[in-house]
Amino acid sequence: xxxxxxxxxxxxxxxxxxxxxxxxxxxxxxxxxxxxxxxxxxxxxxxxxxxxxxxxxxxxxxxxxxxxxxxxxxxxxxxxxxxxxxxxxxxxxxxxxxxxxxxxxxxxxxxxxxxxxxxxxxxxxxxxxxxxxxxxxxxxxxxxxxxxxxxxxxxxxxxxxxxxxxxxxxxxxxxxxxxxxxxxxxxxxxxxxxxxxxxxxxxxxxxxxxxxxxxxxxxxxxxxxxxxxxxxxxxxxxxxxxxxxxxxxxxxxxxxxxxxxxxxxxxxxxxxxxxxxxxxxxxxxxxxxxxxxxxxxxxxxxxxxxxxxxxxxxxxxxxxxxxxxxxxxxxxxxxxxxxxxxxxxxxxxxxxxxxxxxxxxxxxxxxxxxxxxxxxxxxxxxxxxxxxxxxxxxxxxxxxxxxxxxxxxxxxxxxxxxxxxxxxxxxxxxxxxx
Amino acid sequence: xxxxxxxxxxxxxxxxxxxxxxxxxxxxxxxxxxxxxxxxxxxxxxxxxxxxxxxxxxxxxxxxxxxxxxxxxxxxxxxxxxxxxxxxxxxxx
Numbered sequence: 001x002x003x004x005x006x007x008x009x010x011x012x013x014x015x016x017x018x019x020x021x022x023x024x025x026x027x028x029x030x031x032x033x034x035x036x037x038x039x040x041x042x043x044x045x046x047x048x049x050x051x052x053x054x055x056x057x058x059x060x061x062x063x064x065x066x067x068x069x070x071x072x073x074x075x076x077x078x079x080x081x082x083x084x085x086x087x088x089x090x091x092x093x094x095x096x097x098x099x100x101x102x103x104x105x106x107x108x109x110x111x112x113x114x115x116x117x118x119x120x121x122x123x124x125x126x127x128x129x130x131x132x133x134x135x136x137x138x139x140x141x142x143x144x145x146x147x148x149x150x151x152x153x154x155x156x157x158x159x160x161x162x163x164x165x166x167x168x169x170x171x172x173x174x175x176x177x178x179x180x181x182x183x184x185x186x187x188x189x190x191x192x193x194x195x196x197x198x199x200x201x202x203x204x205x206x207x208x209x210x211x212x213x214x215x216x217x218x219x220x221x222x223x224x225x226x227x228x229x230x231x232x233x234x235x236x237x238x239x240x241x242x243x244x245x246x247x248x249x250x251x252x253x254x255x256x257x258x259x260x261x262x263x264x265x266x267x268x269x270x271x272x273x274x275x276x277x278x279x280x281x282x283x284x285x286x287x288x289x290x291x292x293x294x295x296x297x298x299x300x301x302x303x304x305x306x307x308x309x310x311x312x313x314x315x316x317x318x319x320x321x322x323x324x325x326x327x328x329x330x331x332x333x334x335x336x337x338x339x340x341x342x343x344x345x346x347x348x349x350x351x352x353x354x355x356x357x358x359x360x361x362x363x364x365x366x367x368x369x370x371x372x373x374x375x376x377x378x379x380x381x382x383x384x385x386x387x388x389x390x391x392x393x394x395x396x397x398x399x400x401x402x403x404x405x406x407x408x409x410x411x412x413x414x415x416x417x418x419x420x421x422x423x424x425x426x427x428x429x430x431x432x433x434x
Numbered sequence: 435x436x437x438x439x440x441x442x443x444x445x446x447x448x449x450x451x452x453x454x455x456x457x458x459x460x461x462x463x464x465x466x467x468x469x470x471x472x473x474x475x476x477x478x479x480x481x482x483x484x485x486x487x488x489x490x491x492x493x494x495x496x497x498x499x500x501x502x503x504x505x506x507x508x509x510x511x512x513x514x515x516x517x518x519x520x521x522x523x524x525x526x527x
Contacts, residue, residue, distance in 0.1 A: 107526040109524045131515045167500035169503070169515060181504070182504055191442070236526070245504070248476045249475070255478040256442060256480075277442065278525065281446075282501075
């Protein structure tokens with residue numbers, strides 16, 4: 001391939017394809033490399049995508065038959081101990097109609113393939129089954145293209161967009177961003193569990209097209225800083241659990257053993273009963289937050305999506321940040337192509353756009369949140385049990401006066417956490433999300 | 435609790451390359467200088483197993499998450515993506 005392109009994109013995920021859509025729409029000669037046999041073959045996520053950012057690149061995505069599992073109408077938050085747990089749920093009529101597809105579940109094998117088709121229809125070139133193994137550099141060190149694992153696989157481009165995901169051996173090899181540290185990523189494992197459509201409808205109290213998400217915290221992550229989730233698909237559930245990779249190392253926990261234990265939790269087991277596991281996958285989440293974001297642009301290259309560690313852990317938003325950053329990268333690239341300055345300076349419009357958008361504003365807002373979770377392990381160790389004890393005692397009708405119950409709860413609490421610790425916890429929690 | 439991760443890996447679709455994309459650089463280092471051997475725990479596909487005198491690498495079931503690469507305290511694992519089109523192929527994702 002000795003053809004020259006304006007832009008070469010590494011990775012056909014939401015970030016890369018969003019950029020490709022926008023570039024191709026504007027007549028920019030764009031090539032996308034995907035290491036999987038088809039887009040999505042290597043990609044996974046929890047399971048939720050967002051209509052707002054999709055509409056920016058494919059406004060008529062509904063007419064174009066986008067692959068959807070269920071439209072999310074209800075979000076639940078669980079706080080679990082070993083024996084039980086709390087559940088908070090919010091459902092709103094708006095999510096059925098006026099704000100339909102605000103959030104929806106899908107599978108990446110189908111979605112990314114469909115999304116890449118849209119970019120192809122707009123004129124982008126897609127090359128699958130091809131690993132980008134290195135970056136080509138000019139005399140001044142600027143990036144001028146990519147090397148692939150195909151014979152004679154060098155491809156020259158004026159700008160390279162690295163949208164190759166959070167796990168990028170290319171990053172380490174080329175130094176375009178530092179390798180993540182174990183404490184900066186969470187390792188999550190996910191199972192897709194098949195169930196009949198009507199069984200899911202019934203168990204989650206929805207009609208067929210509507211769905212529910214459950215985000216889960218507590219001691220289900222065995223004292224490690226982590227989360228779990230259950231999302232409804234049309235005829236399956238996506239169920240996953242993850243924790244900080246450093247915590248996994250230090251506590252010598254095997255991810256799949258934690259996953260199996262989670263599936264047996266008294267609040268989880270009834271939801272998946274009779275289900276048949278279909279697929280088992282693993283992936284990192286960028287847990288480091290704002291402070292772990294690498295340099296986003298260099299001479300002749302940009303980073304978008306997971307590759308740029310853009311992830312809002314508190315709101316489990318990732319694919320939307322990927323799409324938004326891909327789009328903004330495309331805008332900045334077009335600006336640079338117009339001016340002829342493809343240096344880091346010329347591409348600086350990308351960082352400016354991210355900073356003035358919700359992408360970096362949200363990540364900056366929750367800058368302290370990753371540290372809060374890592375510093376306050378009581379959230380995953382002692383607090384779930386104490387919270388459950390409180391509810392269990394107050395709800396048990398056994399002739400003991402409520403005042404005495406309160407005292408029991410308070411004493412149990414005080415044995416595990418001092419007043420100072422509790423105040424510190426509340427203060428840090430507030431500061432991390434304000 | 436004993437969980438057979440192989441039962442989970444059987445659910446997946448792979449196109450296995452003849453050559454491993456994972457390689458332990460120095461086997462003696464694992465045994466002599468790495469008492470914790472986190473690769474034996476953190477790998478979600480249980481790719482790394484302790485045989486009698488060395489750690490074996492069952493790359494065929496790799497989920498391509500990268501955890502072993504950054505989790506190895508000695509950076510003793512050479513990790514590349516499988517050749518284009520090879521490795522795991524997600525059915526659902």
